[in-house]
């Protein structure tokens with residue numbers, strides 16, 4: 001057995017420590033931005049399989065936070081834990097605290113529906129309902145009493161913000177399943193926007209679209225930043241560099257490091273993050 | 285590839301030959317066997333229908349004017365089958381009316397609580413329930429259900445339409461729950477997740493997402509259960525009261541009646557082969573077969589159209 005390298009050991013130990021959030025606060029500035037989401041020692045399991053362990057972090061309001069990391073590192077699971085969609089997955093367990101806009105998600109009393117109305121989510125795979133485009137946009141507004149003209153306004157506004165209006169405004173009553181995959185992805189974004197959430201969770205929003213639509217979604221995200229807190233998962237490092245304000249790096253279920261865009265792409269960040277972000281290499 | 289499977293060329297060739305020799309004939313054998321079986325099955329159905337039609341054809345000649353009446357009295361040469369048709373219809377409608385809502389709600393509960401334990405437990409229970417022979421249900425109906433019905437409604441006999449419908453509802457409930465639960469569970473999880481993520485309440489998700497998506501399968505399940513209800517003999521025979529008369533008023537479900545199956549179950553063995561009595565019974569069985577076949581066909585069409593929807 002080789003001698004234990006104390007330096008690596010210390011490093012590893014360091015990575016696992018929740019110190020990251022401190023350094024992050026330091027880096028955000030003297031006056032830290034308001035927090036939208038706060039996780040403390042948050043862990044999650046599927047059955048016996050621990051997919052998130054001891055995540056402690058804060059996500060700032062009104063910024064774009066990109067979550068990066070290798071496949072299977074728990075990025076989607078973290079994102080899906082924020083609006084508690086995972087709750088209905090059989091054998092899912094969570095531990096620790098995760099609060100969104102002050103609503104503590106651990107307390108059974110806080111209404112899930114109320115929470116989800118504040119946290120819009122666009123899933124990794126686009127999924128439109130087999131109804132008309134218009135109905136899809138208005139899907140989250142069921143139960144609200146809205147007049148026809150208001151509905152039309154909401155549809156137009158949401159589709160415009162999702163950069164889809166020009167393509168579909170002549171066929172709003174056609175089935176949404178006739179749209180291309182990239183258009184469906186943008187329809188999902190429009191649908192989430194129609195509910196007017198405060199936080200927007202995007203799971204690889206540009207993964208299933210062509211580069212052009214990808215860019216239009218990117219610019220859309222940059223535009224939306226002024227009104228929403230955006231948390232997105234992406235595998236595209238260059239995209240991360242282009243649009244992220246903050247970056248969180250996950251690996252094997254642990255939050256290795258998080259910090260601002262400049263920090264994470266500078267020489268100051270940890271070896272592991274640098275390797276992943278610069279050289280697309282990960283040793284965990 | 286060839287490194288991991290070192291083989292001499294000859295060995296390879298012989299292997300190929302072996303392959304050819306073994307699989308080609310056996311495959312064509314399977315094909316012909318399957319074709320034969322399919323033909324046999326179709327032939328059997330045609331044969332049964334033909335035999336029934338042949339026998340009942342003479343019934344139509346022999347009892348033509350009384351057939352569509354409501355008096356059944358072989359001694360007076362009266363063979364009205366309306367009471368039996370009506371009995372079958374009302375028992376079936378009542379049983380479905382009771383079992384369908386309860387079954388669908390139960391299935392929704394099982395599928396939408398999304399708990400593996402609930403699902404596994406209830407599936408086991410349903411399998412057990414579906415496996416109980418119908419004569420046992422019949423005994424339960426005679427020993428308990430009919431007595432309760434008589435007590436509650438102050439009747440002389442509890443062997444009435446209501447009892448039969450209740451019993452039948454209990455008997456088809458496992459089928460309905462199992463099939464509709466499958467239909468609900470088969471609604472893809474992303475639809476659910478997307479709907480919940482938009483802030484919909486559970487009942488809204490059920491109403492707007494689950495039910496519309498599973499509609500075809502639910503209707504199909506209902507038709508299958510309907511066929512089962514229509515064909516059930518033993519249990520119904522024991523609790524229906526065997527009265528060959530349309531109740532007065534017709535909607536009086538607290539009166540005894542007769543269904544096609546209970547009539548056949550009671551009388552087919554006593555009637556002389558080839559007699560008018562016998563032939564009329566065969567005619568009734570033909571009607572039953574035709575209705576059941578068309579219901580099954582309808583269920584297939586609906587299942588299919590639901591499948592091609594998504």
Ligand SMILES: Nc1ncnc2c1ncn2[C@@H]1O[C@H](COP(=O)(O)OP(=O)(O)OP(=O)(O)O)[C@@H](O)[C@H]1O
Nearest residue numbers: 046051069070071072073074075076077078089124
């Ligand atoms: N419903 C589930 N049941 C069981 N295990 C799951 C489930 N969903 C995810 N997992 C497991 O949790 C781990 C993390 O998955 P997750 O989807 O969060 O990864 P990810 O980082 O989003 O990966 P990718 O980049 O490929 O989307 C994986 O090992 C996965 O197998």
Ligand SMILES: [Mg+2]
Nearest residue numbers: 075076124203
């Ligand atoms: Mg993912």
